[in-house]
Amino acid sequence: MRTSIATVSLGGSLTEKLTAAARAGFDGVEIFENDLLAGPLTPEEIRARCADLGLTIDLYQPMRDIEAVPEAEFARNLRRARHKFELMRRLGTDTVLVCSSVSPLAEDDDALAAAQLSQLADLAQEFGVRVAYEALAWGRHVSTYDHAWRIVETAGHPALGTCLDSFHILSRGSDPKGIADIPGEKIFFLQLADAPPLAMDVLQWSRHYRCFPGQGGFDVAGLLRHVLSAGYDGPLSLEVFNDVFRQADAGPTAIDAHRSLLVLQETVGLARPPAPVVPTGIAFAELVTPDAEPVSALLGALGFARTARHRGKPVDLWQQGEARILVNTGPAVRRDGTALAAIGLESPDPEGAARRAEALLAPVLPRRRTPEDARLDAVAAPDGTELFFCAPTTPQHPGWRADFTDTPGRLPPGTGVLRIDHLALTQPWHQFDEAALFHRSVLGLHAQESVDVADPYGLLRSRAVTTPDGSVRIALSVGPAPTEDGAHAQHIALAVEDVVAAVRRFREAGGRMLRIPANHYDDLAARFDLAEGELETYQDLGILYDRDAGGEFRHCYTRTVGRVFFELVQRDGDYRGYGAPNAPVRLAAQHTAKRLTGG
C-alpha cells in the first residue's frame, strides 16, 4: 500500500523533512500546519517541491475545535475553514483532518456535532475537499473512534468520513475490533503510531513519547488488520510526535520510519520482503586501530594467538577457541582511536540476509575487496557498525577465512576463551529505539526489556538483542548527553569456562583487570552465602558476581584501549542476563580508572 508520513514526525525545516521523506521511499506526506506556517515556502512552492520529489500530499492537518459549538462560534469556524480549504486548493491536497473538539465551548450533543460537521463538509465539497473526523483520546466529549464514527454516520455526508489513529485508539485501551464494521470507503485516513507502555497523562504521552510501529508496546499490526478488513485502501501514514525525533537529523529518522512501515506491512501480509535469515553465530569482531600494539598486547595476554593475516590488507586474525578478532590497521574511515568497527555474523544464507537488509533500507556497503577475495555482503547498522554476513567456515568452504593466510607457529596455551559471548555497542542518543527495531527486523533478533543503569554521571539505558539460543547477543546502550570527548565505550565479552583460571593466566601474562572496589564484595557477602574463600578470590582478581533464578554469572573487565575493552564472562546454569546489577559498579570503576590514569 502507499506509505505516507506526517511532517511533524521529522526534525528540521519543511524542505529538509520533505527531502528526507522522499529519499526514504515514502509515497506521500501529511502537511502539519505549523510546518507550513513557519516556513518560507508558499503553498504553491510546497506543492511543486513535493511533485519534484515524487511525493503526494495526502492530508492537511489539523483543524481543531470545529464542531458542536454555539451558532456564532460555528460561523467563525466556517470562516476559518474556508481560508484553510482555499489554502488546501493551492497546496493541491484534498483531505483535511478535523480533530474532535477540546474547546470549553463544545457541547455534549452528537446531533449538533453531526449537523455542523455536515455543514463543514458542504463547504469542503465546494473546494473538492474531504473532511476526515478523528477522535482525540483527550477530546472533550468525543474521545473514542466508535463515537466519532457514530457522528460521521449520523451526518451521512459524502464528503465526511473518519480518520483512525492507532495512538488515540490503543492508548485508551479501546477494542479495535469494531473498526471492521466501518465501511472502508468511510475511513478517509489512517494514522499509525506506536508508543512505549507508559502509565501517564495521555496528552503528554501522545505529544512527546509516540514512536514508530514496532518500537513501542501497542499491537499496531492487530489494529491495521481490522482496518484492512473494513476495506480501507488509503495510505498507511505515520504521525509520530516525539521529542527525540524532533532533534534528530530528518534523514535517518525517515529511513527508520519507513522501515517500520515495511515491517508492519510484512507482519500483516501486505508486503513480502525477503525472509529474515537469523544469524547462527559471531564469525568475528573487527577492531580498527591506528596502532595495533596496545590491542595486540591485550589480546596476547588474554591468550589469543595471531593465527593469520589477510592476503591483501593490514588485517590480523587473532583467535582463541571460537572467538575470532580482526585487528585492522588499514585506512579505516574512523581514525579516532581504537574502535569496534565491524561484526561478522555467521549466516546460513548470507546473500538472503543481505537482500533482506537492503529491502529494509539498511545501507549496503561497497565491497572493499580484490577479485580474489571471498564475497562478503555487508550493511551498516544505524550506529555505523558494519555488519558482514558470512557463511560458516568449514575446511571445504573456508569462505571469508580463505582471504587469510595462516601464520606459522605454535599456539599459546590460551586462557580458556570459548567464544564471543556478546558485543556491547553504545548508540548515538537519538537512535536507541531505531537500533532495536533494526536488529529485530533486519537481523531477526529478539529484543529484550530495556534496563536503566546508574552511571555516576547519568542514567544509561541498555537493551539486548539476541538469537533465541544466545549464539548471537548484542547489548545496545545509550548514555547521558555525550561527554566532551564524545566517545562512548564499546566492548567485547568473551565466554570462558572458568573465569578464575582465565584471570589467573591473564595476570601471569602481565594483564591487569579493572580494579573493583572492596565495597562490592562486602555487599556480595551480605546478599549471597558464597563458599569460604570464594569472595576473597573474586576480590583479588576483580571478578564481579551475580545470580538469578536461572543461574550464576561471574565476569570481569580489562582496561580500556581507545574506545574498547574486553570482558570475560562465565555463565553457569541458565543465567541469561549481563550482570546488570553490577553495571553501576563497573561504570564507576571505569571512571575511577580514567581519573587515575588521567585518560
Next chain:
Amino acid sequence: MRTSIATVSLGGSLTEKLTAAARAGFDGVEIFENDLLAGPLTPEEIRARCADLGLTIDLYQPMRDIEAVPEAEFARNLRRARHKFELMRRLGTDTVLVCSSVSPLAEDDDALAAAQLSQLADLAQEFGVRVAYEALAWGRHVSTYDHAWRIVETAGHPALGTCLDSFHILSRGSDPKGIADIPGEKIFFLQLADAPPLAMDVLQWSRHYRCFPGQGGFDVAGLLRHVLSAGYDGPLSLEVFNDVFRQADAGPTAIDAHRSLLVLQETVGLARPPAPVVPTGIAFAELVTPDAEPVSALLGALGFARTARHRGKPVDLWQQGEARILVNTGPAVRRDGTALAAIGLESPDPEGAARRAEALLAPVLPRRRTPEDARLDAVAAPDGTELFFCAPTTPQHPGWRADFTDTPGRLPPGTGVLRIDHLALTQPWHQFDEAALFHRSVLGLHAQESVDVADPYGLLRSRAVTTPDGSVRIALSVGPAPTEDGAHAQHIALAVEDVVAAVRRFREAGGRMLRIPANHYDDLAARFDLAEGELETYQDLGILYDRDAGGEFRHCYTRTVGRVFFELVQRDGDYRGYGAPNAPVRLAAQHTAKRLTGG
C-alpha cells in the same frame, strides 16, 4: 534546623558529591548504598572524608524487601541486615532506612510485618542502629505513611521508628494532616522532595522526575508544618531522583538544593533570611561585545541615542525613553561575541536585595569599580548573567548614572521605544528549574506556567518570571541539546506605543526586520477578522500578531548580532503573554535567515 542531602540527588563520584554538599552548606548527607558500593573509598575513608568536610552521615539507605516474608526468607534478610549494620558501624552512622517491601514474597500481614521489623530492630540495637521504616508509594502491601506508622506503633520497639518522605506521601494524594498525630520522637527521619505535576506511573515519576522543594507542584511546606507540629527535630533531608541532576555538575546542583531548603525553612518560619526586595524596574541591560559597531548601528536604527559614556571604562550608555542599554567593549569575561551579560534591576533597597541574594547562596560578584564609582551590589544568576541592584536614579540621587558622563549633542527623534518590556535568557539545559527557583526566591519574582514551543530542531520550554505589575519580566527558556556552536540566542524586547510607526522609522534608518513568511498572514486572516489592509501592513513590515482574552500583541524582531537580537512589542489591553503561538514562526524564520546568510 540541620540540613542534609541524599548522595543520589547529585551527579558524579561519591567524593564529588560529598565535596559539593559541604561547599553548598549542608550539615549532613544520606549515603545512598549504590554510591558507596560503586566507589573506591572504604566505609572508614568515607567517614573520615565526611568528618574532614564537616558533614555528618545522617542516614544509610535503602534496605529493601525485609518484612512480612516467610521465616526462611526472613532469616536470610536478617543475615543481610547484620552485614549492613556492621558496615554502618564502620561508616559511623546510626539510622538506616527500610522501605516497605515490593517483594512478591511479602504477605499482607501487618502483625507479621511488625513482628519481623521488631526482630530487625533487636538486631539493629546490638549495633547501636535505629531503623526508620518508610512506606514506598508503590509498596506491595504498605504504601501510605499512616499504614507504615500503624505497623511501627504495633511493633512498639524503641529502635524502630518511621521515615516520612514528602514524595511518597504527596504523590499518592495522602492527607498529611495525620502526621501531626505521630509522636515526634518516632519520626526517625524526614526526606523532602518535590515533583512537577505529571499524571504518570508513580514509580517512574519518583525515579526520574523528582525535584527540589519549590521547583515542583507539591505543597512541601504544608507537609513540613505537620511534621514540625508532631515534634520532629531531626534533619531536613533532600532525596531527589532526577535524570537531569544526575548528569549535571554536582556543585551548582548542591547550591540549588540547599537554596531550596533555605526557602522552605523561611516559608514555614524556621529561618529568617533578609526579606525579599522586589525590583521595581529594569535600570539597564548590558551587552558585552568585542566590536561595538554592529550593535551600535542596530541601536542607532532603533532610535537609541548614545547619551553617555562611563568615566573609567569603555562602556557606552544608549537610551530611548526609559530603555537603557549599556554597550561594554571592555575585557569582559565572555569573549564569544556579542552577548547580554548583565541586567541592572531597579531596587528600592539595593543592599537589602544583595543581602537576601547572598543569604540564598547567590554568588556575590566582586565590585569592578574605582573608588569614585557608585556602589553597585551584584550577584550572578545560575546562567552566569550578572544582576546589579540599582537604586532608582533621580536628579538628586543619580546613583549608577553618576558614573557616566553625558555625551553632548541633540537627541535623534527615536522610534517611540518606551522601556524594556522583557529580557529573554536561554538557560543551560540542566538549569531550567534552578533558574526559576532562583528568580522566584532571590528576586521575589512570580514564576508563570511553562510552555512548550516547537523549534524546527526540537522543542523549547519557556517560562516567564515577573513582578506582579509587569515592570520586570524575564523569559527563561531552555532548548534542545546544544547545537554545535553551543550558543543560544538571548533577546531584549522593547515596548513601543505603535509598532507599525516604530518599524517604519527603523526601516527609514536602514534597519531590516526578520522576514516573516506569508503563510503566517494567511493563518492570521483565517483566525482573526482584522481591519482591511492591516495584515498587508504587518506582512510588509514583518510584524507578528496575537490576541487573547485580555488584549492584543503586535511584535517583530531584528536580525541577530552575535547571540543577541531585539524585539519591538506593542501591548494593547491587558495582554500579558509573549506571543507564544508565534514563537515557532519566529524560530523557523531565524533558522531560515541564518541559512541564507550562512551564519
